[in-house]
Amino acid sequence: MIDFVFTNMILDRAHHLRTDQAWIAEQIAAGQARTVTVWRDKVLIRNAGSGEALIVEGASTLHDEASELVFLGMDGDTAYFAADISHLEEPFSAAIPGDGDFEDLRALAPSLEHGIASMLAHARALGYWHRTHQFCGVCGSPTESRKAGHERKCTNETCGKTHFPRTDPAVIMLVTHDDGSGPRALLAQNKRFPSGIRFSTVAGFVEPGETLEQAVAREVKEETGVDVTDVVYQASQPWPFPASIMLGFRARALTTEITIQDDELTDARWFTRDEVAELAARDGVLPPSKFSISRWLIDTWLDETAA
Ligand SMILES: [Zn+2]
Incomplete structure (x- = not known):
């Protein structure tokens, strides 16, 4: 049986909803979305050493603050997002709950519940990809996030290259x-x-x-x-x-x-x-x-x- 970390994704990636900007905005505005947070190589947990991911509910301040907000998928009727706040010099801000702390996902992974670990792996990978693909590899112009964070598109109209997350x-x-x-x-x-x-x-x-x-x-x-x-x-x-x-x-x-x-x-x-x-x-x-x-x-x- 396959039973090791990062292999048990609990979210439906709901690919068809990534292009529905109105629906994405509604999920965020409704305040019921849940958000995992990435700061550089680290992810948000509840208290140092707890081994428990801190998933923020509502999270509108966090969404406003994020340099990238990615729609990860659905767990039943609940939408999950990943907020990347790597642009902040320090990971802590008013948007982070008081019991929050940041830890390296690799070090944390053995203690995480496997479904949550998969979600954090998805969030960390996409956060890294966004941070390292700010400019078009073809023409050097800035790129913009599209499809709720699952593509980046070159802003130079004569180029217009679409970039996809790398694995x-x-x-x-x-x-x-x-x-x-x-x-x-x-x-x-x-x-x-x-x-x-x-x-x-x-x-x-x-x-x-x-x-x-x-x-x-x-x-x-x-x-x-x-x-x-x-x-x-x-x-x-x-x-x-x-x-x-x-x-x-x-x-x-x-x-x-x-x-x-x-x-x-x-x-x-x-x-x-x-x-x-x-x-x-x-x-x-x-x-x-x-x-x-x-x-x-x-x-x-x-x-x-x-x-
Ligand atoms: Zn380009």
Whole structure:
């Protein structure tokens, strides 16, 4: 079962309502809309350390203050918006409730209820996209938000290019091998891992002009020197840090000799099932449980090989 953070969106994105400006204005004016708030890389929570998102009801002051207001979707009859206030020097203003605080979504994610986490991921990704697409990539003129925050359009009439939110595909893969002496998994240590995490699966960005399967094989080879085959898709995870989707795969190793060929990795090793189970039992050695697709790929393999 797919059960990790950012994969359980509770909102109906209600695509057809994005162009209905009168309806959007009515939702905001009626004071019943609910709003999540983004300030740069952080999201609004209730009290520091609570792990609970603060969703503001009504929020007309917040809507007025936002540099971007995005319609996220519907939960039943309730409209949800994302307000980006990143243009403020400090995240706090009269529009933020007194018990509000801001925290990094990535750090916060393991403690969030999964449906709320998905909403915040959507909000953070769109906030980042708006902030970094203020100018047209074709002609350099300013762009304007359209479709309730789901497009930007170049204001230069002779250009008029429409820009859409970006999602950059990245592949993440559990490479396995079994020479008859028992299954082994390839785990690596990356320089950029958050503090504590020592081993995880190999990952990398998809390049233009390659298939996902080719990206998996290329990344594993580049980073560890291992050749793989039988690349099979498993699951995906939105990863708004800042704008990716992680596409999870399993792959079977054709060779086992590890040569770290990439300056991103500091270590890579083959682990037996028992060794991986031991890493999983220790705090902070693998990515947190139910947090990343990396851990899900590892846990799924552990469950399969447990019999
Ligand atoms: Zn333009």
